[in-house]
Every structure is written in C-alpha cells, then in structure tokens.
Amino acid sequence: MQRRIPLIIVLLTGIFGAVAFFVPYPAIRNADEIMRNDVQRIITAFSLVLGVGSIVQHHLLKIRRKAQFWPYSYITIVALVITAIIGVFGGIDVTRPGVLPTRVGNFSFHIQTIYSNMMVPLAATMFSLLAFFMSSAAYRAFRARNLEATLLLLAAFILMLGAVPLGRFIHHRLPAFAEWILAVPNTASKRGILFGVELGIFATSLKIILGIERGWLGGGGK
Amino acid sequence: MGRATLYVPGLSSMADVATIASLNILGEVAKKTAQFGTPLIVPTSDPIVYTVAREVVKESYTAAGRPDAFHQDIVFFVTDQQFAFAAAVDGIMTREKPATNFLIGMFWAESLILAETGAATGAIQIAGTDAIAQLPFFITACDYTLIGEELYAASAYISREPVLLGAIKAQDYAKALITIIIVAFSLIALGLNLPVLKWL
Amino acid sequence: MEKENILIRLQRIDRRWIYLVLWLVVMIPLIFPFKIQPQPTPSVEKLFNYIDTMPENKALAISVDFTPDTRAELQPMVVALLRHAFATQHRVGILTVQVYGLGLAEEAIRQVTAEFNANANTRADSVIYGEDYVFWGWTTPVLTVMLGMGERITNVFPIDYYGNRTETLPIMQHIKNYDDIGILVTIAASAIPRSWINYAQTQFGVNLSCGITAVSAADFYPYVNSGQFIGMLAGMKGAAEYEQLVRERMVKNGMEWVLRNRGTEAMSSQTAAHLAIMAFIVIGNIAFFATRRKRK
Numbered sequence: 001m002q003r004r005i006p007l008i009i010v011l012l013t014g015i016f017g018a019v020a021f022f023v024p025y026p027a028i029r030n031a032d033e034i035m036r037n038d039v040q041r042i043i044t045a046f047s048l049v050l051g052v053g054s055i056v057q058h059h060l061l062k063i064r065r066k067a068q069f070w071p072y073s074y075i076t077i078v079a080l081v082i083t084a085i086i087g088v089f090g091g092i093d094v095t096r097p098g099v100l101p102t103r104v105g106n107f108s109f110h111i112q113t114i115y116s117n118m119m120v121p122l123a124a125t126m127f128s129l130l131a132f133f134m135s136s137a138a139y140r141a142f143r144a145r146n147l148e149a150t151l152l153l154l155a156a157f158i159l160m161l162g163a164v165p166l167g168r169f170i171h172h173r174l175p176a177f178a179e180w181i182l183a184v185p186n187t188a189s190k191r192g193i194l195f196g197v198e199l200g201i202f203a204t205s206l207k208i209i210l211g212i213e214r215g216w217l218g219g220g221g222k
Numbered sequence: 223m224g225r226a227t228l229y230v231p232g233l234s235s236m237a238d239v240a241t242i243a244s245l246n247i248l249g250e251v252a253k254k255t256a257q258f259g260t261p262l263i264v265p266t267s268d269p270i271v272y273t274v275a276r277e278v279v280k281e282s283y284t285a286a287g288r289p290d291a292f293h294q295d296i297v298f299f300v301t302d303q304q305f306a307f308a309a310a311v312d313g314i315m316t317r318e319k320p321a322t323n324f325l326i327g328m329f330w331a332e333s334l335i336l337a338e339t340g341a342a343t344g345a346i347q348i349a350g351t352d353a354i355a356q357l358p359f360f361i362t363a364c365d366y367t368l369i370g371e372e373l374y375a376a377s378a379y380i381s382r383e384p385v386l387l388g389a390i391k392a393q394d395y396a397k398a399l400i401t402i403i404i405v406a407f408s409l410i411a412l413g414l415n416l417p418v419l420k421w422l
Numbered sequence: 423m424e425k426e427n428i429l430i431r432l433q434r435i436d437r438r439w440i441y442l443v444l445w446l447v448v449m450i451p452l453i454f455p456f457k458i459q460p461q462p463t464p465s466v467e468k469l470f471n472y473i474d475t476m477p478e479n480k481a482l483a484i485s486v487d488f489t490p491d492t493r494a495e496l497q498p499m500v501v502a503l504l505r506h507a508f509a510t511q512h513r514v515g516i517l518t519v520q521v522y523g524l525g526l527a528e529e530a531i532r533q534v535t536a537e538f539n540a541n542a543n544t545r546a547d548s549v550i551y552g553e554d555y556v557f558w559g560w561t562t563p564v565l566t567v568m569l570g571m572g573e574r575i576t577n578v579f580p581i582d583y584y585g586n587r588t589e590t591l592p593i594m595q596h597i598k599n600y601d602d603i604g605i606l607v608t609i610a611a612s613a614i615p616r617s618w619i620n621y622a623q624t625q626f627g628v629n630l631s632c633g634i635t636a637v638s639a640a641d642f643y644p645y646v647n648s649g650q651f652i653g654m655l656a657g658m659k660g661a662a663e664y665e666q667l668v669r670e671r672m673v674k675n676g677m678e679w680v681l682r683n684r685g686t687e688a689m690s691s692q693t694a695a696h697l698a699i700m701a702f703i704v705i706g707n708i709a710f711f712a713t714r715r716k717r718k
Contacts, residue, residue, distance in 0.1 A: 051269030054299035123491035126305035200374030215246035
C-alpha cells in the first residue's frame, strides 16, 4: 500500500498531464490550471521548508559531532539566518524599507545590498573559474594523438580563430566557415545524440507513468 | 576503503528525467557503498530531489543489509543556486578528497568546474549526462562518461530487470526507424531538389 | 638533454602556471583595452532585423532567466535589447522565471530607462512605466508562467514587481497574451530556452529567440537552424555584435548618445584569452610531438 498509492498518483497525474497538453476542452483546461497554478505552487513552497530543514540539520549535526571543518558550519548557519531575517523583515531596498531598520547613516544592508555586493560578485567569481579550467583542460586534452583527436583539434582551432579578429585577417571567410562548422556538422551530430536522448526520455517517462520503473521510489525497483 | 564516494545527481529537479535516471543509478551505488562500508556523500540542489535521494539511499542501505550504516548526513540539500552549489561541491572535493566522484544527471556550465576540481584531487570520475554541450567537458576531465541516452540505458541496465532492458531494445528499433525515414526523405529531397536544402 | 627536460616539463606543467598566464592575458586588456569592431554574424543579424521590422503594435518580451554568476556575459544582451526596443518605439514586457533574475532585470531596466529619459525632450520621447514598459516580475513554477501567459498574462502576474495591479496598467490593454507579443527573447545560462520552445511555442506558437552563454551556445544551434529560434545571441561576442547593430540603429534615429557598451568593451580581453588558449594548444602539441619522437 505504501508503494501503491504513490504509483496510482503518478499514473493519474501523468496521464492527465499528457491529455491536458493536447485536449483544449474547458473542463480539462481549468483542472490543468488548478494543478499548475495552485497544486504545484504549494508543493514548491513546502519543498523549500524541506531544503532549509536539511541544510540546518546537516550543519547542526556537524557542529554537534565536531566533525572535520565544523567551524565552517557556523558561517553557513549564521549567514542563512541573517539573510533570511533581512530578506523577510528588512525590505527590498532604500526606497522600499521593511519593519526592520537596515540603515546605519549612509550604509544600508537591505536584501538588494546583499544581493548586489555579495551574491553577484561571489557567483560571478565561480563562473569565471570556467575560463581557467577550460584553458588548462584544452592544454592537456587537445593533443593530436590520432586522426580523431587531430580532427577535433583542427575544428576547435578554426572555431577559436573564427571568434577573434585575427581569423578575418588570415582569410575573410574564416569566421563564416567557423559558423558553418557550428551550424552544420556540429548540429548534425547533436541531432543524432538528441534522437537517442529524447527516445530515452520518452521510454523512461512511460516506464515511470506505468509504474514499471520504480527505482525513484527507493529500493532499486523491487 | 577509508575515502568517500561522492555522488552528485545533477542540478535539475525531479521534473527532469535525467535526474530520475541518476537516482536509479544512485540506488545501486549506495548498495555497493553500504556493502563495503565506504562513506557516501550526496549533495543535492533541489529540495524534492533531496527527499527522494534520501529515500533511495535509505532503502539501498536496508536492501544491502546495513540499515545501521545509514545516517541523515549522507544526503543533504546545499542550495538551488547553480554556482553556489558548484562552490560547495568543489569544497567537499578538496576537503574530503573522495576516491570516486559520480557526476550523473543534468549539468550546465558548472560541469567543467566540478570535473576539473575532481581531476585535480586525483579522484576516479564517472560522469553521465544528456546535456550535450557539457559532454566534451566531462569526456576531457573524467575517466568514464555516459553519453546522452547511455544514461537512461545504464539506469535500466543496472537494474537487470527484463522489462526495463526490453525498453532499450525498443529504443534501438525506434532509432533504426528514424534513421531510415531521415535517409529516405533526404534522398527524396535531394532527388527533387526541394527548397528545404537551401539553408545548407 | 636540457631541451628534452624543458619539453617534458612543458608536458607536465603545473596548471597554476596556465591560470597565471590566463589571468594576466585577461586583466591587461581590461586595463589597457585595444579597439575591436564587432562584425555581426547572421544569427545576431536575424534577431536584430526581426525586432527592427516588427509591427509597432507588437511588444517585445524579455525573460531574464539567468542568475548573477553569468551577469557579465548576459546582462549586456538585456541592456542592448531594451535599448533597441525603446529606440524603435516597441512596448516591452520584462519577466523572469528565475527568482535571482529579479535584481538583474531591475538593474537593466533602471539603467536603460535613465539613459532614455535623460535624453528626452518631450513626454513622447521618454519611456514611461506602465505605458511603454512593464516589469511583471517573477512567479513559480516555470510551467505555470510559460503556459499561463498564452491565456492571460494578468492571471499569471496579477501584481507586478513594484506592487501594482497589472490590470490597472494601460500597457496591459495592449499586451494580453502571446498574441500581442512579437517575439519573446529568453536570456539564460541553462536549458530554460528549451522549455520555452516545449511549452510556450509548441502550444501557443509564440515567436522565440534566445541569448545564452558561449559555453552553452552549441546546444541551441539545432533550434536556430530549424527556425524555432529567430536568431540567437551567443556569449559576450553575440552581445557585442548586437550592441554594434543597436548603436548603428540609434545613430540612424538621431540618438548620438555616449553610452557604455560592456559587451564590446570586454571583447579585447576575450580576444586575448582566445589567442592565449590557442598558444597553449600549440605549445602543448609541440612538446607532445617532440617528446614522442625522442621516445621512439
């Protein structure tokens, strides 16, 4: 019974989701809107509670057990609590203050300040690491070991040349050729993989809706 | 057996079939780590994925006869922010130095950040995704990579269930059919010089 | 022997040296930039021309679907699109399906509206909230937004980002659903553009285009070729090319203002980084072949 109820829910909602996509009948449309607008939103909101609960529990356990690097857990919990309090009670920015005073003289620490001055630069730093990792990966991996590797190397080289003004100086049609590599051979191979992927998604979705695939319920499908 | 196994089930939600396929594989990985007493670390970036992953791991530990080895700390939610999650997982990789990293599921631009950090720590890395643009990064930085549909095939294959394995065969037939249709229509288009060829 | 040692060492070079070289190569052109004139590629031109020739009663919708981490690469696209829409007198609706996109969208709106209003002489020249543009804000889940906007936008976003009832805004009399949107451009660093195709385009036939990070660009070429996306802006280069076209358009319209084009500004740095990576590949291969020959 513990398994059967979730499987029935999946079967019914799965079939309904597919039907609602194709049938424009008003009753089905309305029911679909309730599912999307209300049910999904409620589930999403409650899932946030689960997430916050997990992160707090994980770090409290680390602190209690004095696990390796446990002092960092204090940073996470303190940051979480302060940001949540400012976010809920401190208003959005200077023009829209909240109940909590978030201004000392000219310095304000409302949620927009945290967002613009902490989150944006921290996240951008992480993304910019990609350039470093990409160059080191290119240095190690792009070796003309065999015919396939040489072709890969040549294609990458032409694409990079096409992206810089130097490419135009070498040959005026080089950027167009680089674009052609992306748009034609690259797209063709991608479509080949995409067919396989989409068929895999279709088959897996069907197996889940029909209850054949149950691994996601736990217990490895038994 | 002292070093941990890190399993990242991607950054997408349960609405993504790649995540579901990844959780199926996680179930089998968790059984093995339970059998050998290897520590398992499963950071997640979606609260619902976290809940499901926890249940999957818990059931696997029970199925492996080691329910006592399961603890709440194995699976945890980190953040739903893409690069904050990458930073947290990179931190785990450099601090805990796992022996094996599984990066299986849906990944985006953070794929190389995760895979390169893992490579730098000397871990054996197994990746799998149907995000085609991320495949070159995984192939470069990981030891083994499941490409596109192999992720779904692995998920079915690992379970050894005949019904699930049958679906792989059905997919192959469908692919053969699509290939025949593409070749046939391409030949017709070429023969009749249809305008569809103009964009080439 | 000495030469061989250098080649072997080059093969196993500590990756931190590569990081250092790249850091210098990126930083120096940012401090001492050299001028680069972006040459628009066909996919960028296609999007530009579509918006440029769109009927005036059709609105441009911009979905700011990225997070702060990709701001440097993607924010110039939002700014350039807003400038283009205001310069060609199209109504604009802005939304986000990523909660973290709210701040980024607001930042771009504030910047571009300030630019236009600072140079406006009459009320007709200025851009007014609720009449010329609207910021619908964010709501969840993604599916609700994409499907719901096809029926009635005010149902999906009953209240805008600034707390106004969207029904009371004059602009909403002209933008009821996808039928009133000429094109929706999603700016993202994830698979969200694909979801826009799957739900919004498949069901309601809305015209779409996308701006994405260079690292994900290859993923979207199949959709550009099939016509599901009307052109595409790929990475900083795409942003710089669009900026170039918008700049030319604004000059044509008599708007010879001095504006910062952050995409174009970063091109010198990006060009230098590309050249450095190419040099790394060449050096790596020379070392690889030289040591392999020695071993034989």
